[in-house]
Amino acid sequence: MPTIPPRPTLPQRAPSSSGAAPVDARPRAFAPTDTRQTDRTFELKSLVHQKLLNSINTDQIKLISRDRVRMEIGVAVESLLMQENIPMNLQERDRIIEEILDEVFGLGPLEPLLKDPSITDILVNNFRTVYVERGGVLQKTVTRFKDDRHLHHIIEKIVAAAGRRIDEASPIVDARLTDGSRLTAVIPPLALAGPTLAIRRFARRVMNNEELIKNLTLTSSMLDFLGACVEARLTMVVSGGTGTGKTTLLNALSRFIPETERVVTIEDVAELRLQQRHVVRLETRPPNIEGQGAIVQRDLVINALRMRPDRILVGEVRGPEALDMLQAMNTGHDGSMTTVHANSPTDAFHRLETMILMADMNLPDRIIRQQLVSAIQIVVQITRLTDGARRVVKVSEVVGMSEDSIELQDIFEFERSGLTDLGKVTGKFRATGAKPHSLDRLRAAGIHVPEKMFHETTEVK
Numbered sequence: 001m002p003t004i005p006p007r008p009t010l011p012q013r014a015p016s017s018s019g020a021a022p023v024d025a026r027p028r029a030f031a032p033t034d035t036r037q038t039d040r041t042f043e044l045k046s047l048v049h050q051k052l053l054n055s056i057n058t059d060q061i062k063l064i065s066r067d068r069v070r071m072e073i074g075v076a077v078e079s080l081l082m083q084e085n086i087p088m089n090l091q092e093r094d095r096i097i098e099e100i101l102d103e104v105f106g107l108g109p110l111e112p113l114l115k116d117p118s119i120t121d122i123l124v125n126n127f128r129t130v131y132v133e134r135g136g137v138l139q140k141t142v143t144r145f146k147d148d149r150h151l152h153h154i155i156e157k158i159v160a161a162a163g164r165r166i167d168e169a170s171p172i173v174d175a176r177l178t179d180g181s182r183l184t185a186v187i188p189p190l191a192l193a194g195p196t197l198a199i200r201r202f203a204r205r206v207m208n209n210e211e212l213i214k215n216l217t218l219t220s221s222m223l224d225f226l227g228a229c230v231e232a233r234l235t236m237v238v239s240g241g242t243g244t245g246k247t248t249l250l251n252a253l254s255r256f257i258p259e260t261e262r263v264v265t266i267e268d269v270a271e272l273r274l275q276q277r278h279v280v281r282l283e284t285r286p287p288n289i290e291g292q293g294a295i296v297q298r299d300l301v302i303n304a305l306r307m308r309p310d311r312i313l314v315g316e317v318r319g320p321e322a323l324d325m326l327q328a329m330n331t332g333h334d335g336s337m338t339t340v341h342a343n344s345p346t347d348a349f350h351r352l353e354t355m356i357l358m359a360d361m362n363l364p365d366r367i368i369r370q371q372l373v374s375a376i377q378i379v380v381q382i383t384r385l386t387d388g389a390r391r392v393v394k395v396s397e398v399v400g401m402s403e404d405s406i407e408l409q410d411i412f413e414f415e416r417s418g419l420t421d422l423g424k425v426t427g428k429f430r431a432t433g434a435k436p437h438s439l440d441r442l443r444a445a446g447i448h449v450p451e452k453m454f455h456e457t458t459e460v461k
Contacts, residue, residue, distance in 0.1 A: 136388020233335030267315030329375035
């Protein structure tokens with residue numbers, strides 16, 4: 001039985017191991033690789049774009065149909081090709097027209113990436129370097145912008161659509177796009193190599209339980225046990241690193257919340273997509289240009305307690321709101337759930353302790369641990385493996401305290417055994433054989449789970 005030792009005076013942050021090695025890729029509809037041809041393409045696009053803007057008012061463009069603008073662009077391209085005596089085949093001409101349409105109506109070079117449903121992250125390091133993530137693996141693309149000014153213009157376009165602004169006074173923006181994607185942009189002087197942009201995209205629909213099992217994120221027995229815990233109102237923490245799928249898993253587990261319960265969600269950037277009808281969604285607000293008017297998660301947690309919630313779901317706890325969330329869990333809001341950045345269930349509790357101390361309440365360490373043990377029953381650890389796959393690697397139960405340490409009992413775990421020739425991680429999901437202490441609480445709630453599930457093993461090849 002693993003035991004959590006007392007929190008060290010200066011907690012050490014464990015290095016992240018979830019980053020995947022970039023590989024070269026050539027997604028469709030990307031810019032050509034030849035630098036001279038790319039520069040010529042950008043120059044031609046700029047000339048056509050400027051000619052179009054000179055002939056059609058910018059406000060009018062928004063009112064004109066895409067087909068009409070496409071025809072105008074086609075005429076401008078043909079005219080420039082004849083004037084500049086540039087040889088270009090029909091396929092290249094059509095690509096130029098589409099790219100200019102993307103500049104007028106969309107987000108320029110980012111449009112093909114945004115239209116690709118297999119891409120989960122778009123990472124623009126600078127105007128020359130763009131990476132994407134597919135299937136959990138980073139890939140370098142041949143997409144590029146003309147220069148820093150071009151990239152800055154696209155960032156301003158995205159930020160304006162989100163109702164925000166970015167300039168030297170506010171060089172960092174964290175916002176949610178209309179499709180639910182999460183945007184982070186940084187410009188000089190903070191970004192030394194020019195403007196940089198990261199877009200984390202979310203699936204248009206929530207993955208169902210069958211897909212999670214098919215993808216081997218976890219086994220059906222693990223999901224049945226976790227679903228029973230949610231239904232029986234056991235408080236749960238989903239722990240993992242960046243991009244491991246914590247929010248996806250929390251969305252899946254929220255399906256087990258009965259429809260009769262009132263749920264309040266609290267997030268920095270709204271990402272949760274609960275399927276219940278009785279849901280109230282709250283989102284923090286950043287400060288304005290004068291640095292005033294910010295509404296942080298702690299304010300929302302305190303306010304949520306006055307909204308008669310049956311459960312509170314905090315998208316990610318990352319600061320002093322951990323104390324208020326803990327108080328809510330211990331005062332009639334059992335069954336609440338949250339996520340936390342941590343590399344193991346043990347680290348999750350150390351991080352929660354540290355965040356509670358940020359509330360400046362001067363609580364003794366032992367009291368904090370007693371509160372954590374009383375409030376939290378289940379910790380689910382999810383990890384992104386080297387092949388990009390997401391796996392639930394531990395399902396642990398809080399069983400009590402031993403002196404000044406929190407005791408955890410592993411119920412399920414994923415054991416890695418090696419790699420295939422194709423780089424896929426092999427291993428097995430294994431029930432540890434430990435009988436959960438929470439079974440009595442499940443039975444009291446009228447939920448019966450077969451005890452054989454705590455002795456099963458599933459191979460992953």
